[in-house]
Amino acid sequence: MPIVRVALDIPLATLFDYTVAEGVQVAIGQRVIVPFGKRQLVGVVVMECVATSDVSAERIKPVTQVLRDSAPLSAELLTLLNFCSDYYRYPIGQTVLSALPTRLRSDKPIIAKPILSYRLSSSGAALDLENFPKRKVVQRRILAKLVEQSCNLAQLKALSATVGAQLKALVAEGWVESFDGVSDIKSSVRPERNAVKSKGEPVEANSCPSTSSGRTDCVASKHVFDNAHTLTSEQQLAVDAVTQASGYGCFLLHGITGSGKTEVYVHLMHHVLQRGGQVLLLVPEINLTPQLENYFRSRFPDVNLMSLHSGLSEGERLHNWQQAQSGAAQIVLGTRLSVFAELPKLALIVVDEEHDSSFKQQDGLRYSARDVAIFRAHQCGVPIVLGSATPSLESYYNAQSGRYKILALTGRATATAQLPTVRCINTNQTVMQQGISENLLREIEKRIANQEQSLLFINRRGYAPVLMCGGCGWLSDCKHCAGKMVLHLNDKRLRCHHCGYQIRQPSACPSCGSADMHPVGSGTQRVESVLQERFPNARILRVDRDSTRNKRAWQTMREQIHANEVDILVGTQMLAKGHDFPALTLVGVLNPDSALYSSDFRAAEKLFAQLMQVAGRAGRADKPGEVMIQTAFPEHPLFRALQTHDFAGFAASQLAERKMAGFPPFTYQVMLRAEGKVESDVYAYLNRAHAAAKALQMDVEILGVVPAALARRANHLRAQLLVQANTRRAMQNFLRAWQPHLEGFNQAKLRCSLDIDPLEF
Numbered sequence: 001m002p003i004v005r006v007a008l009d010i011p012l013a014t015l016f017d018y019t020v021a022e023g024v025q026v027a028i029g030q031r032v033i034v035p036f037g038k039r040q041l042v043g044v045v046v047m048e049c050v051a052t053s054d055v056s057a058e059r060i061k062p063v064t065q066v067l068r069d070s071a072p073l074s075a076e077l078l079t080l081l082n083f084c085s086d087y088y089r090y091p092i093g094q095t096v097l098s099a100l101p102t103r104l105r106s107d108k109p110i111i112a113k114p115i116l117s118y119r120l121s122s123s124g125a126a127l128d129l130e131n132f133p134k135r136k137v138v139q140r141r142i143l144a145k146l147v148e149q150s151c152n153l154a155q156l157k158a159l160s161a162t163v164g165a166q167l168k169a170l171v172a173e174g175w176v177e178s179f180d181g182v183s184d185i186k187s188s189v190r191p192e193r194n195a196v197k198s199k200g201e202p203v204e205a206n207s208c209p210s211t212s213s214g215r216t217d218c219v220a221s222k223h224v225f226d227n228a229h230t231l232t233s234e235q236q237l238a239v240d241a242v243t244q245a246s247g248y249g250c251f252l253l254h255g256i257t258g259s260g261k262t263e264v265y266v267h268l269m270h271h272v273l274q275r276g277g278q279v280l281l282l283v284p285e286i287n288l289t290p291q292l293e294n295y296f297r298s299r300f301p302d303v304n305l306m307s308l309h310s311g312l313s314e315g316e317r318l319h320n321w322q323q324a325q326s327g328a329a330q331i332v333l334g335t336r337l338s339v340f341a342e343l344p345k346l347a348l349i350v351v352d353e354e355h356d357s358s359f360k361q362q363d364g365l366r367y368s369a370r371d372v373a374i375f376r377a378h379q380c381g382v383p384i385v386l387g388s389a390t391p392s393l394e395s396y397y398n399a400q401s402g403r404y405k406i407l408a409l410t411g412r413a414t415a416t417a418q419l420p421t422v423r424c425i426n427t428n429q430t431v432m433q434q435g436i437s438e439n440l441l442r443e444i445e446k447r448i449a450n451q452e453q454s455l456l457f458i459n460r461r462g463y464a465p466v467l468m469c470g471g472c473g474w475l476s477d478c479k480h481c482a483g484k485m486v487l488h489l490n491d492k493r494l495r496c497h498h499c500g501y502q503i504r505q506p507s508a509c510p511s512c513g514s515a516d517m518h519p520v521g522s523g524t525q526r527v528e529s530v531l532q533e534r535f536p537n538a539r540i541l542r543v544d545r546d547s548t549r550n551k552r553a554w555q556t557m558r559e560q561i562h563a564n565e566v567d568i569l570v571g572t573q574m575l576a577k578g579h580d581f582p583a584l585t586l587v588g589v590l591n592p593d594s595a596l597y598s599s600d601f602r603a604a605e606k607l608f609a610q611l612m613q614v615a616g617r618a619g620r621a622d623k624p625g626e627v628m629i630q631t632a633f634p635e636h637p638l639f640r641a642l643q644t645h646d647f648a649g650f651a652a653s654q655l656a657e658r659k660m661a662g663f664p665p666f667t668y669q670v671m672l673r674a675e676g677k678v679e680s681d682v683y684a685y686l687n688r689a690h691a692a693a694k695a696l697q698m699d700v701e702i703l704g705v706v707p708a709a710l711a712r713r714a715n716h717l718r719a720q721l722l723v724q725a726n727t728r729r730a731m732q733n734f735l736r737a738w739q740p741h742l743e744g745f746n747q748a749k750l751r752c753s754l755d756i757d758p759l760e761f
């Protein structure tokens with residue numbers, strides 16, 4: 001009887017053998033249900049028809065069922081997952097299963113629910129939108145959208161947070177009708193693998209004949225393309241460089257904020273779509289996907305675009321994944337997990353904001369989606385574009401040393417848009433009003449008078465990072481962590497942001513009973529209340545994880561900002577990323593100094609990127625922007641570089657420091673972390689791992705066992721061991737030799753993990 005090897009979601013670095021009854025067809029990549037102990041598990045066949053097994057014949061159990069309700073995984077994807085399992089030292093079975101949508105990990109049969117699309121009914125088409133009630137804003141938007149094309153709910157959701165209810169109302173009125181959208185998705189003609197690589201003429205808008213439903217019936221090589229923007233010469237050079245490359249090539253698109261990187265992506269996508277290829281566009285933030293989705297749909301109105309991120313329902317995610325797998329989805333826009341989407345016609349990968357740390361998964365399979373994407377592009381022989389205004393120093397170094405090609409956008413796309421002026425306010429020499437300097441407050445006042453927006457950026461939520469007793473010096477330590485509890489004045493509570501533990505705000509000191517308790521430092525809530533006091537008539541909006549807990553809150557806030565219904569924005573890094581607020585002309589940065597003396601060698605790089613991003617929000621339309629940074633170190637080279645928008649200078653000085661210190665990108669790192677309730681268990685494990693590493697006598701540098709930056713979290717003691725090597729190969733060789741030792745050590749009471757190319761220290 002033939003034997004198959006199956007990947008299972010089991011924390012063991014092995015495949016499992018099962019027999020298949022004569023006559024039953026099983027393909028590689030197919031999902032199966034198999035017995036495992038007393039359970040039945042879903043697995044994926046990774047190898048077929050093994051002649052002999054390590055397990056004796058009578059002990060091999062038969063496959064319970066072959067699941068045929070989804071197409072088998074491709075050999076290409078399995079190769080990619082195999083690479084990830086090997087590179088990140090994570091069990092193959094868990095790697096394969098974690099790449100699948102949840103529905104495909106379950107043994108319940110997949111019942112494809114129809115994805116409804118919406119279009120105008122005949123009475124809806126007869127409506128006069130000009131005379132439609134003005135206050136029904138969302139309904140008007142929906143109707144206007146449906147005049148252009150029929151849409152499914154996901155597409156409409158990009159219009160507003162309340163689309164669901166408003167759509168229902170329109171259906172109830174009889175103006176909008178639903179239909180089964182899947183059958184309407186246009187035919188996915190599979191191109192020849194060697195499609196002609198000629199330079200095609202741009203496709204004219206609406207060159208495809210429209211059908212009665214308002215959609216077009218194009219074959220994959222033709223689509224409607226909104227080519228309203230003329231490329232600058234730099235943008236054109238970038239587009240040409242990528243489209244003229246053949247096969248694999250890694251391009252670093254280094255463009256200042258506002259330089260129009262997205263326009264380059266759009267033209268590259270157009271080029272690929274014309275040839276029937278699929279595009280994978282990776283973005284860091286789930287928060288950004290509805291906006292971007294909307295934008296790309298508007299540029300390619302009849303192209304089948306699917307998003308993949310953790311915010312989708314299980315059904316939506318499966319549907320979109322399968323659309324990618326069948327080749328029907330022409331553009332797949334997603335967060336890091338979408339790097340594992342099946343894409344049979346993949347022809348281009350774009351990683352937007354490639355420096356963003358959210359491309360790195362911080363548990364389970366600790367992969368970097370950017371790095372996996374580069375491997376995948378290489379594997380498929382297609383170009384990959386990494387875009388950023390502040391590239392990671394790893395990517396920047398690779399571009400400088402010639403491994404990647406650099407494409408620079410040095411001018412802003414809108415000719416009139418100037419880069420913002422950046423000034424430092426020396427906090428030692430200025431009058432401060434509870435953390436905000438008087439100069440900055442006066443500038444905000446001017447903006448309010450001019451009906452322009454200001455943004456105050458502070459990367460700390462809550463009211464104050466710590467509560468202190470003036471009598472005895474008591475501090476609001478978390479009793480479960482090594483960190484402090486943050487004061488949230490809104491609901492009068494102290495909260496630990498590490499473990500979630502919270503208590504009521506004490507009115508008297510728990511230690512000495514004194515009533516002299518005061519908050520130390522500022523968070524977003526405190527800044528908000530200081531501004532409220534100073535500008536009682538201003539409309540102030542706070543954007544942080546607390547104020548956007550509700551799923552749709554952030555989208556509603558963005559609409560308010562765009563409608564100019566906000567005077568002052570107060571927010572964390574959520575505000576720094578990728579948003580375009582045309583009325584924003586002033587950015588104030590409060591309290592960036594802690595990163596200047598952090599133990600994390602990437603802290604300066606992260607701060608620089610963050611401040612460049614947040615500064616880039618100011619003055620994007622025709623109004624010049626101004627950035628004011630409150631710091632006690634105005635002469636610091638980092639701020640100097642920011643003032644002159646000198647990324648190259650900053651990167652050069654950082655790289656020189658890294659080279660001296662022997663840090664990445666000049667070395668490759670692996671972090672072994674352990675945490676547990678008993679300190680001696682944690683250190684015993686790490687010390688044995690340390691000794692085992694030494695005993696191997698390989699070409700790596702083994703650093704000492706040290707406490708983690710947060711040495712205790714939720715009553716678990718945390719420590720780590722760092723190993724560095726000069727080459728990737730040396731690191732991988734070392735890991736292959738070291739990891740089996742680690743598995744032999746007692747770690748029953750510990751949580752241990754190996755993190756390859758770690759970002760967190």
Ligand SMILES: [Zn+2]
Nearest residue numbers: 469472509512
């Ligand atoms: Zn006290």
Ligand SMILES: [Zn+2]
Nearest residue numbers: 478481496499
């Ligand atoms: Zn805590």
